[in-house]
Amino acid sequence: MKDPMDLDTPLKPPPAPGSDSPATAAPEARRDRTAPEAQRTDAPKRRSILGRVLAWLVVLALIGGGVWWFAFRPAPEMAARGGPGGFRPGMPTASPVVTATVEKGDMPIRLNGLGTVSSLATVTVRPQVGGQLTQVAFTEGQAVQKGDFLAEVDPRPFQLAVEQAEAQLLRDQALLKNARLDLERYRLLVKQDSIAKQQRDTQESLVQQYEGTVKADQVAVENAKLNLSYTRITAPVSGRAGLRLVDPGNYVTVGEAGGLVVITQVQPISVLFTLPEDNIPAIMARLRDGAHLPVTAYDRTRDRVLATGTLTTVDNQIDVTTGTVKLRAQFDNADQSLFPNQFVNVQLLVDTLAGVPMVPVAAVQRGAPGTYVYVVNGEDSTASVRPVTLGASDGAKTVITKGVQPGETVVIQGADRLREGAKVAATDGAAQPAAPTPSSEGPRPQRRPQRNAS
Structure with a gap:
C-alpha cells in the first residue's frame, strides 16, 4: 500500500490564478441557472402584496372622506324640486321646526323643599x-x-x-x-x-x-x-x-x-322644612317688608295638594353640616289632611316677577356659544343663534333677562338639525295639541331618601 506522502506519486499542479477549479465552478454554474427562475417566482408575490396595500389605501381614503363629510358638512342642502319630474340642485331645503313666541308675563319664584308635619302642641x-x-x-x-x-x-x-x-x-x-x-x-x-x-x-x-x-x-x-x-x-x-x-x-x-x-293639637298645625342657605336672603328681605309668604304642602308623590298655609318662622342659625336653614309654616288644617310626623313636599312662593320675557324651557340650548336660542327671522325664514341670559324658571317656562324681546319667535323643536342661517319651515307650537304633563305646578322636588340600616 502506497504511502500518501510517497514522493513518487505524481502531484496535480495547482490551478492557475483566475481560473476556476472544478469544485467551485459547478456551484457557480448552478446559481447562474437558478437566478432567473427565482426572479420569475418572486415577481407575482410582490405584485399581490402591492395590490392588497393599494386596495386598503383606497378603503381608508373612502372612510376618511365619509367621516370628514359628516363632521364638517355645511347646513343641509339638497336638490329642490324644480318642477314635475325632476330636481333642481343648489336650492337649500327648509328644515321643519316647531316655534313659540316670546311672551311677556308674570313668573312666580317658587322654592321647593322637604318637610315634616309637626304639631303645635x-x-x-x-x-x-x-x-x-x-x-x-x-x-x-x-x-x-x-x-x-x-x-x-x-x-x-x-x-x-x-x-x-x-x-x-x-x-x-x-x-x-x-x-x-x-x-x-x-x-x-x-x-x-x-x-x-x-x-x-x-x-x-x-x-x-x-x-x-x-x-x-x-x-x-x-x-x-x-x-x-x-x-x-x-x-x-x-x-x-x-x-x-x-x-x-x-x-x-x-x-x-x-x-x-x-293629646296632639292638629288644628292649626305646622310643617317644618329646610331650604338651602342661598335662598335665605331673598326670604328675609320679603319678611322684612311685611309680606305673608304662602306655602303649599303636597303629598309624598306630589300628585295632590294637601293644604295651603303661611310662612311663620325662620330659624336663627344655619346647619353647617347640610348648609340648610329650618323654616316653619302654619296651616289651618280644617279637613285634617295633614297628620303629625307626615312627610310632605313643600313649595314656598317667595316673589312674582311681573312683565318679564319668557320662553318655553325646550327653546333653551347649551353649547359652544353658551346658553342660546334659535330665533326665526320672519323675512327670509332663517334661524340665527342668539345668546341669552336665563332667569327664574317654573319647570315649563324660563325667564330671559337678556337676549330676546317679547314677540320674537324661537325654535322649541328641531333645533338639533339647525345651523346659523339655516332655512326653516316653522310650525306654531301653540297650534299643536299640548302633550300631557304630570304636573304644571313646577319641577318635582326630590323625595325623602330611604333610610339605611342611616
Missing part, C-alpha cells in the same frame, strides 16, 4: 293627685276640646280633706272672734286704769296669732278644694286623643310615668 295628660282611677270618659282617637272631661280619680278622700279643713277654719275663726271681744274689753279697762297695759298687749298678740291661724286655715281649705278638683281630669289643649294608656280601676300616682293619654 303635644301634651301627655298625667294625674295631679294619686288614687284609684274610677272613670275614663274619652274614646281613643276622639277629637277633644280644651276643658273636656277625660277621666276621674276617686274623689272621696279629697272631699273629706276639704271638709276637715273647713272645720278647722270654723274653729279657729271662733277663737279669733272671742279673742277680739276680749281685746275690746281690755282696752276699755285700760282706759279706766283697771288693769295693767301688759294684759291688753298680751291680748292683742293673741288676736294676731288667731288671725294668722285663720289665714292658714283658709289656705288649707283652698288647697284641699284644689286637690279635689284635680280628681276630675280634663283636656289641657284642643286636639286628638291618642291611645288610652291606663284602664279604669288602676291606682295612679302623681306624675304617672306614661300618663293617661297623649
Whole structure:
C-alpha cells in the first residue's frame, strides 16, 4: 500500500490564478441557472402584496372622506324640486321646526323643599293627685276640646280633706272672734286704769296669732278644694286623643310615668322644612317688608295638594353640616289632611316677577356659544343663534333677562338639525295639541331618601 506522502506519486499542479477549479465552478454554474427562475417566482408575490396595500389605501381614503363629510358638512342642502319630474340642485331645503313666541308675563319664584308635619302642641295628660282611677270618659282617637272631661280619680278622700279643713277654719275663726271681744274689753279697762297695759298687749298678740291661724286655715281649705278638683281630669289643649294608656280601676300616682293619654293639637298645625342657605336672603328681605309668604304642602308623590298655609318662622342659625336653614309654616288644617310626623313636599312662593320675557324651557340650548336660542327671522325664514341670559324658571317656562324681546319667535323643536342661517319651515307650537304633563305646578322636588340600616 502506497504511502500518501510517497514522493513518487505524481502531484496535480495547482490551478492557475483566475481560473476556476472544478469544485467551485459547478456551484457557480448552478446559481447562474437558478437566478432567473427565482426572479420569475418572486415577481407575482410582490405584485399581490402591492395590490392588497393599494386596495386598503383606497378603503381608508373612502372612510376618511365619509367621516370628514359628516363632521364638517355645511347646513343641509339638497336638490329642490324644480318642477314635475325632476330636481333642481343648489336650492337649500327648509328644515321643519316647531316655534313659540316670546311672551311677556308674570313668573312666580317658587322654592321647593322637604318637610315634616309637626304639631303645635303635644301634651301627655298625667294625674295631679294619686288614687284609684274610677272613670275614663274619652274614646281613643276622639277629637277633644280644651276643658273636656277625660277621666276621674276617686274623689272621696279629697272631699273629706276639704271638709276637715273647713272645720278647722270654723274653729279657729271662733277663737279669733272671742279673742277680739276680749281685746275690746281690755282696752276699755285700760282706759279706766283697771288693769295693767301688759294684759291688753298680751291680748292683742293673741288676736294676731288667731288671725294668722285663720289665714292658714283658709289656705288649707283652698288647697284641699284644689286637690279635689284635680280628681276630675280634663283636656289641657284642643286636639286628638291618642291611645288610652291606663284602664279604669288602676291606682295612679302623681306624675304617672306614661300618663293617661297623649293629646296632639292638629288644628292649626305646622310643617317644618329646610331650604338651602342661598335662598335665605331673598326670604328675609320679603319678611322684612311685611309680606305673608304662602306655602303649599303636597303629598309624598306630589300628585295632590294637601293644604295651603303661611310662612311663620325662620330659624336663627344655619346647619353647617347640610348648609340648610329650618323654616316653619302654619296651616289651618280644617279637613285634617295633614297628620303629625307626615312627610310632605313643600313649595314656598317667595316673589312674582311681573312683565318679564319668557320662553318655553325646550327653546333653551347649551353649547359652544353658551346658553342660546334659535330665533326665526320672519323675512327670509332663517334661524340665527342668539345668546341669552336665563332667569327664574317654573319647570315649563324660563325667564330671559337678556337676549330676546317679547314677540320674537324661537325654535322649541328641531333645533338639533339647525345651523346659523339655516332655512326653516316653522310650525306654531301653540297650534299643536299640548302633550300631557304630570304636573304644571313646577319641577318635582326630590323625595325623602330611604333610610339605611342611616
